[in-house]
Amino acid sequence: MTETATRQFDAVPATRAKGAAASKSGRAVAWRRWILGALGIVFVGVAWEVYKLVGPEKGFTVGELILLPRTNDLSMPHIATMFERLSEPLTGASNSIFMWQAVVEASEFSLYVAAVGWIIGVSVGLLLALVMQRFRTAQSAVLPWIILSQTVPLIAIAPLVRRWGAQIQFGDFVWENWMSVALIASYLAFFPVSIGALKGLNSPDTNHVELFRSFGVGWWKTLVKLRIPASVPYLMPALQLAAANAVIGTIVAEVSIGLKGGIGRMVIEFAGAAGGDPGKPWAPIFGAVAIGLIAAGVVAVLGLFVRRYRRGETNA
Amino acid sequence: MTREDDKDMASEPTTTPAVIAENVGKVFPGKKGAQVTALEDIDLTVARGEFVSLIGPSGCGKSTLMRLIADLDQPTSGSLSVFGKSAKQARLDQEYGIAFQQAGLLPWRTVRRNIELPLELHKVGKAERAKRSKELLSLVGLTDFGDNFPDQLSGGMQQRVAIARSLAESPNLLLMDEPFGALDEMTREHMQGELAHICAETNAAVVFVTHSIPEAVFLSHRVVVLSPRPGRIRAIVDVGLGTSSERTDHLRESETFFAAVSEVREHLHGSPDAVPMGVDNR
Ligand SMILES: Nc1ncnc2c1ncn2[C@@H]1O[C@H](COP(=O)(O)OP(=O)(O)OP(=O)(O)O)[C@@H](O)[C@H]1O
Numbered sequence: 106m107t108e109t110a111t112r113q114f115d116a117v118p119a120t121r122a123k124g125a126a127a128s129k130s131g132r133a134v135a136w137r138r139w140i141l142g143a144l145g146i147v148f149v150g151v152a153w154e155v156y157k158l159v160g161p162e163k164g165f166t167v168g169e170l171i172l173l174p175r176t177n178d179l180s181m182p183h184i185a186t187m188f189e190r191l192s193e194p195l196t197g198a199s200n201s202i203f204m205w206q207a208v209v210e211a212s213e214f215s216l217y218v219a220a221v222g223w224i225i226g227v228s229v230g231l232l233l234a235l236v237m238q239r240f241r242t243a244q245s246a247v248l249p250w251i252i253l254s255q256t257v258p259l260i261a262i263a264p265l266v267r268r269w270g271a272q273i274q275f276g277d278f279v280w281e282n283w284m285s286v287a288l289i290a291s292y293l294a295f296f297p298v299s300i301g302a303l304k305g306l307n308s309p310d311t312n313h314v315e316l317f318r319s320f321g322v323g324w325w326k327t328l329v330k331l332r333i334p335a336s337v338p339y340l341m342p343a344l345q346l347a348a349a350n351a352v353i354g355t356i357v358a359e360v361s362i363g364l365k366g367g368i369g370r371m372v373i374e375f376a377g378a379a380g381g382d383p384g385k386p387w388a389p390i391f392g393a394v395a396i397g398l399i400a401a402g403v404v405a406v407l408g409l410f411v412r413r414y415r416r417g418e419t420n421a
Numbered sequence: 422m423t424r425e426d427d428k429d430m431a432s433e434p435t436t437t438p439a440v441i442a443e444n445v446g447k448v449f450p451g452k453k454g455a456q457v458t459a460l461e462d463i464d465l466t467v468a469r470g471e472f473v474s475l476i477g478p479s480g481c482g483k484s485t486l487m488r489l490i491a492d493l494d495q496p497t498s499g500s501l502s503v504f505g506k507s508a509k510q511a512r513l514d515q516e517y518g519i520a521f522q523q524a525g526l527l528p529w530r531t532v533r534r535n536i537e538l539p540l541e542l543h544k545v546g547k548a549e550r551a552k553r554s555k556e557l558l559s560l561v562g563l564t565d566f567g568d569n570f571p572d573q574l575s576g577g578m579q580q581r582v583a584i585a586r587s588l589a590e591s592p593n594l595l596l597m598d599e600p601f602g603a604l605d606e607m608t609r610e611h612m613q614g615e616l617a618h619i620c621a622e623t624n625a626a627v628v629f630v631t632h633s634i635p636e637a638v639f640l641s642h643r644v645v646v647l648s649p650r651p652g653r654i655r656a657i658v659d660v661g662l663g664t665s666s667e668r669t670d671h672l673r674e675s676e677t678f679f680a681a682v683s684e685v686r687e688h689l690h691g692s693p694d695a696v697p698m699g700v701d702n703r
């Protein structure tokens with residue numbers, strides 16, 4: 106290859122520069138997203154306080170129907186009150202821990218359970234997607250059940266799971282209540298993953314699939330080198346949804362199973378205490394929000410590692 | 422290029438043609454029992470190192486014939502052999518490289534790693550892969566773009582990467598289905614010149630599908646003209662423009678070139694009951 110090697114095409118040397126410019130403007134876009142996100146939160150806070158200021162004290166109701174909420178300090182405490190309450194002791198007892206400590210502890214517990222649920226759900230979801238991709242018949246047999254599974258209300262399955270769990274026991278292993286909660290979280294988490302992953306695994310067009318066939322490689326290598334990388338853009342939003350579902354599933358299941366120690370239980374316990382302590386019910390809600398943000402953040406960070414496989418999302 | 426030499430010495434005698442099609446037919450089952458006969462009675466032999474173009478009206482079965490050779494589909498009648506083997510065996514043995522109309526690059530791989538893809542899949546060592554991709558990058562004139570991603574390249578550049586990829590394993594047979602179809606005329610003529618060079622260097626046989634008569638004539642030793650459905654071979658035109666290495670742009674102005682172009686055109690427009698469609702007469 107002597108002659109052709111020296112014959113360069115009149116290639117576009119601007120390509121590199123274009124790439125650099127694109128990443129710079131990409132950073133600007135990222136910054137703007139952060140700023141807009143922060144502005145959004147501030148806006149909600151301002152709206153809350155403004156309504157509290159100008160809204161009718163007793164709210165506005167037509168018969169039973171509440172059209173506008175009441176604005177008194179009990180129903181709508183000042184945002185400052187909510188945060189103040191976090192920094193105060195949990196109870197009146199002299200050795201009481203601070204509210205924020207209690208919230209952090211409960212959040213940690215719930216986050217842990219949700220993470221276990223997420224991992225199980227994601228594994229099951231991926232496995233189902235793989236099986237469905239591999240066997241057409243499996244897809245038509247399993248897919249309807251997957252969709253049907255999500256129509257069963259959580260409240261209905263929670264006690265069932267708990268009862269079944271109580272019967273499980275082999276050797277030293279004893280089924281605990283938190284495992285039921287994690288299982289329910291995984292039940293909600295597996296769904297978007299199985300659907301998203303299936304769509305992603307099937308996303309390569311015939312062109313690419315036939316190319317791999319022409320290379321004479323089988324299903325496994327096609328899976329690893331083509332289908333899985335191609336599924337990443339579909340998988341990331343699915344994993345994010347799964348994280349959100351796992352958090353919600355955990356909190357709701359904690360309530361319906363009656364598991365102590367987590368944010369779900371704290372929400373219920375504190376809601377009753379609203380009487381003389383309007384800031385208190387809000388504390389665990391902040392905890393729940395924090396769990397959701399952390400879960401979404403972790404998945405977003407995971408997404409950074411596979412950014413290369415997401416080129417198709419913005420380009421081409 | 423030692424791989425190529427090994428291959429030749431190890432297996433079949435070098436006189437075995439690249440492709441032999443005998444009475445090949447392909448019928449697609451249509452809806453409600455209506456069948457589509459895409460190909461009928463195709464008899465074609467492609468010698469080693471020979472450049473053969475398939476030309477014909479849209480829907481006449483050019484792509485189908487190529488897919489049969491590539492074992493991406495199976496003939497419903499007749500027999501097909503590639504380097505003396507069944508089409509399937511030839512595919513599994515990587516006897517051919519293929520390039521389609523769409524470049525079909527993997528967007529998450531750099532240009533270099535796209536070119537190395539077939540080698541990687543066949544467990545060729547890292548050092549050898551790097552050496553080969555470097556050779557190929559310079560062959561298709563993209564030395565400076567090895568680390569770019571496909572979306573940073575123009576359509577023509579992407580197509581060159583796809584061609585480089587099809588050459589990665591030094592196949593003795595190249596199958597190309599309208600590889601320049603999506604390119605503008607300038608780039609296209611440029612690429613044709615490049616392809617002629619590549620063929621001269623690698624000495625691979627080529628089966629090339631195109632809609633452009635001048636393109637077919639410029640590149641080929643023989644041009645196979647197919648009739649509209651069902652696709653049959655209507656004529657085979659010997660171009661006689663010499664070996665691939667002699668194909669340079671001034672050929673496009675030569676008498677022989679024009680003579681061959683009009684011969685192919687006559688065959689295409691040949692039968693009065695058939696109006697050729699989708700044939701590019703440029
Ligand atoms: N998978 C398939 N199923 C059914 N019919 C098919 C299939 N593939 C091709 N055909 C039919 O076979 C005929 C030949 O198709 P083919 O793609 O080979 O044409 P072609 O010559 O490549 O056309 P073009 O020049 O437009 O690319 C067409 O009539 C098409 O409808």
Ligand SMILES: [Mg+2]
Binds near residue numbers: 483484485598
């Ligand atoms: Mg075609």
